[in-house]
Amino acid sequence: MILDFFKYDFIMYALAASLLGSITAGIIGTYVVTRRMVFITGGITHASFGGLGLGFFFGINPLLGAAVFGLVSGIGVEYLSRFHKIREDSVIAMMWSFGMALGIIFISLTPGYAPNLMSYLFGNILSVSSSDIWIMGILMILVLALFVPFFRLIQYLTFDEEFARTSRVPVSLFKYLLVGLVALTAVVYIRVAGIILVLSLLTIPQNTALLFSNNLKRIMWLSIGIGFLGSLLGLMISYAGNIPSGASIIFSLVLLYLTGSAGKAIFHARKKQYKHP
């Protein structure tokens, strides 16, 4: 049965998407989680639905529309947050629902063809095509091109932005580049996990990794590994039980998180017992 699993093209694409996604989301998600941008990222993802609808309406690639909406909303929030005059979380909530509303409006105005909304809301890793793999590959290269040479800078400016600003480095430029990559990651992986579930790829493996390390680089590596393991497990559950893949992957990721938490708790309990017999 396992060998059966590998003989289909769509399974190979799904595996490739899992690997590329785990690397990209492992790194970007670590940034999102440690900089506490989870809510912003949710806002970006949902706002991009407006672009998706616009794409359908004008007959252009919906993911391109989503990417533009994602980038504009991400960079917009990052820009507005520099001025402390706005309530950032409220703005994000407005952006979040406005994007969804726009998307629905445009899709309902699009004559004739009704796109499969479910696949955009919940994703389907088994529908990934070779061109999707290309896009995911390019995105991964962009992420690595920013994080490998500038890792320490990113770590320091995420930890204490103001201090980084006193160090004669272009902090704002990097923040915009980073939020841009966050937006692109969210949009590209809508294909895999859907608008509603994409946040999980960016948060669950990272929080599992955070259980075990206080070293940012190690957390990124662990997130990549945990993300990949969870995706494989999810794919198998999906295949075996004929369950939508997005849901089964997230189920697996949460399972890994709970296993990790339990393992850590037991380990600590034992250590305590050992110390105070």
Added chain:
Amino acid sequence: MNLVELKSVSFGYRDEPVIDQVNLVIREGDFIGMIGPNGGGKSTIIRIIMGLLEPWSGEVIIPKDINIGYLPQTHNFDNRFPISVLEVVLSGLLKIHGITTRVNKKDKKRAMEVLGKVGMADLAKRSIGELSGGQMQRVFIGRALISSPQLLILDEPVTYVDNRFEQELYNLLELISLETAILLVSHDVGQIVSSVRTIACVNRQLHYHPSNQITEEILESYNCPIDLITHGHVPHRVLPTHLP
């Protein structure tokens, strides 16, 4: 040599000026105590020097090769951020190494040396969030020191630290002041006058007092109402210090 020069610098929020036409020169060998009431503009001047605020008007002259070590008054960081004490201290080298900053063995050795100075070497591998407020403050002082700056700016360094470390800190600063200029900000005169060589009084305007002998009359003439009064008893003359 002038390390920092401010020429009639003004700054404010909305229409309200916080500092007005401030002039200040910091030279090599200086050990300046900056005092003044809360909201008088001390931190604003520091933040302008550090490039965090753009002045409304006036000129800030800092030669390009001047390296300033900085301890902010408040720290805006998430104390659950996964970073070790050692790594926090190493981040003080960012301005030397630039955007592609890397860390080598020499840097790590230097970081451990600095952590030793502030009494935190044993906790180098701890997460920053596991420390107490005073311990964190020591680590941030380490971050300000690691790059061997020509000027050290400390904004209220004794907030959060216990009395013992406060004394240790002043001893350490006296040692550092032999080779590094220091600008030390405090709202509490009594604490700093014994260490510093000169005093700058900030209350919207800056008055420079070229010695550390300060009387209430001087403060009054500077329009600088500070802790001499709020401590409850009113000393006529704060400190005569031991002359060096």
